[in-house]
Amino acid sequence: MSRSFTLRTVGRLGGLIRRFVAEFGQAAMLLWRAASYTRRIPRDRRLLLDQMAHIGADSLPLVFVIGFFTGMVSAWQAAYQFKGLIPYSLLGAAVSRAIFLELGPVLTAIVIAGRVGASIAAEIGTMRVTEQIDALESLAISPARYLALPRIVAAVIMMPLLVIFANAIALGGAYIVSNLFLDISSKMFFESVQRFFQVKDIVIGLVKALFFGGATAFIGVHVGMNASGGAEGVGNATIRSFVLSSAMILVLDVMLWKIFF
């Protein structure tokens, strides 16, 4: 009884490892193939611009809302923690550095993973299950060049731009709360932001965003390409893409933090 349980467990573990290695190999192959077409980007600029509009411009309203509320809440949160310990004159600096380094890049990336990563997985997954990807290949068009590369490059370019936008909006949200609800004057808030401002904070945030963007789009493409089983398969691919992207964003965040600090 116990021996058969052990054998079953080892068998399952073996299967799991085999699937992981196979999937990792597929993902690495896709990335390699996409990278091998980078020289064709200027010729394929129309595909890239379409994706930049979809990933970047179309995400602005959502990023605005997320940035604004994140800024507001972080100001209240900071005030709650400062109370009786740290003067409010430092609130602007604390909030802005948290936004630039962590909240702006991570929250924007997770929202984009939900909106863009999932939509990439759904779109490419639908193309997979309806044989449209096979049709592309039959026309001698590489899906790695035509579908994967423009999405990954567009996300790498647009994510830092979205984070800059989110940072500005979040800072605005934090200022409004500080000014209207916490009696912190504009002068005090912005002086504090300015006094402790470091370009390094912004740069680190943007480098993180670049990695988050690439990972989100790549996971969406990879999961979509491997979708199977009709509408249910596409639904599963969408969920899987969001879950994997969100986890990967947090893992990358830890790794990059360790590298930068």
Next chain:
Amino acid sequence: MIEIRNLHKSFGEQEVLRGIDLRINDGDTVAIIGQSGCGKSVLLKHIIGLMQPDSGEVIVDGVNMSTAKPRVIEKIRQELGFLFQGSALFDSMTVLENVTLGLREHGLRDEKELARITKEKLALVGLHGIEERMPSNLSGGMKKRVALARALATNPKYMFYDEPTTGLDPITSDQIDGLIEGLTAKLRATSVIVTHDMFTVERIAKRMVFLHEGKVHFDGPPAELNASRNPIISLFLERYRSPLTLAR
């Protein structure tokens, strides 16, 4: 020329192809027939390199489709046209964009020329004035025709048809059969038709390949297949010889 040598393919525990050996010469019109699930479509997808074999090889014009570099396979694919079972039109593109995508991506950018080719290929499949329509606004038969026009756009040397009449009503099926028959004679491309529809086969094919349990069970002219006393082939053909289907 297409050469398939000892091709094996399994999906999990299920062994679909169990050692296929087949040679398709230039100019052949071959029908690959057999029961549903016998591996016809899988075989076709191996020929154009959409699937990788577990063992064995597929050689198209001297290129091994499972070991060649992706760019070499792309070159070979520019010589192929493939009609998919479900049409597989790009649903975010118009008919014109669908038909011309292959040409555009391989360097033809002259819009007037692309429009002319689209018009010509659509006319070849009996369609006119639908260049700006989206696939979602087309009937099943029209989608098949547009997919056929797309496959023909690059003037392929080889044409592959995967279940061209599946899911269509008898009248539309007959029209598609007529189209393929006409195109086969007109274009002189090497044609491979995968189907279980014997009406399509009898009308178009000059050579029949019958697959059974993942192997080539019969390879020869249609008359020989019809005269065969092999019980497996007889059972397969029986359905098409019933009075109801003969009346079609």
